[in-house]
Amino acid sequence: NAGVTQTPKFQVLKTGQSMTLQCAQDMNHNSMYWYRQDPGMGLRLIYYSASEGTTDKGEVPNGYNVSRLNKREFSLRLESAAPSQTSVYFCASTGANVLTFGAGSRLTVL
Amino acid sequence: KQEVTQIPAALSVPEGENLVLNCSFTDSAIYNLQWFRQDPGKGLTSLLLIQSSQREQTSGRLNASLDKSSGRSTLYIAASQPGDSATYLCAATSGTYKYIFGTGTRLKVLA
Numbered sequence: 182n183a184g185v186t187q188t189p190k191f192q193v194l195k196t197g198q199s200m201t202l203q204c205a206q207d208m209n210h211n212s213m214y215w216y217r218q219d220p221g222m223g224l225r226l227i228y229y230s231a232s233e234g235t236t237d238k239g240e241v242p243n244g245y246n247v248s249r250l251n252k253r254e255f256s257l258r259l260e261s262a263a264p265s266q267t268s269v270y271f272c273a274s275t276g277a278n279v280l281t282f283g284a285g286s287r288l289t290v291l
Numbered sequence: 292k293q294e295v296t297q298i299p300a301a302l303s304v305p306e307g308e309n310l311v312l313n314c315s316f317t318d319s320a321i322y323n324l325q326w327f328r329q330d331p332g333k334g335l336t337s338l339l340l341i342q343s344s345q346r347e348q349t350s351g352r353l354n355a356s357l358d359k360s361s362g363r364s365t366l367y368i369a370a371s372q373p374g375d376s377a378t379y380l381c382a383a384t385s386g387t388y389k390y391i392f393g394t395g396t397r398l399k400v401l402a
Binding site: 212214216221222223224225226229231237239240271273275278279280281282283284285 | 322323325327333334335336337340342380382388389390391392393394395
């Protein structure tokens with residue numbers, strides 16, 4: 182099984198550009214999450230989707246939008262990237278209360 | 292609001308030593324707590340999940356305990372090996388889908 186797949190793995194953007202991070206899981210999980218990880222800050226929840234058709238804000242949602250396209254896919258969009266959004270982004274899903282993570286997407290905003 | 296703390300931030304031990312990593316949380320109305328391992332530049336790998344009704348969980352050389360009354364969880368690693376070197380994170384949820392993470396303990400096991 183592939184588990185949780187994120188694309189792209191690396192991306193460099195200029196301030197003001199937009200982009201979408203893609204996430205897909207093949208474990209038939211209902212809930213999906215987007216986190217960002219910054220040095221010294223740990224993982225912070227950006228948005229989550231408890232089930233298909235629902236999305237909710239996490240701790241740090243400003244500057245981001247999400248779409249739960251179907252049960253498998255949950256995308257994260259940066260409409261106008263800022264240097265403060267330079268981070269490593271992780272997608273995750275839960276099944277039987279166990280969080281399963283993707284490999285991460287490293288985003289740099291210049 | 293749930294807050295999760297992990298102390299120390301970094302730890303170095305000689306190979307073969309038994310060690311304990313600590314995780315503290317502020318909201319005792321916890322639904323479950325999960326321990327993860329993260330290797331440099333990689334994603335998080337789930338190690339152990341403890342439900343609120345459980346006191347401990349074991350997997351191989353790893354044992355995790357949960358004490359809701361004191362707001363603490365510990366991860367015990369027996370007979371540590373250099374391959375155990377990684378960052379260990381804990382995450383707690385109060386059942387609202389929001390898993391709150393600690394900042395992790397960076398472990399180095401010296402050969």
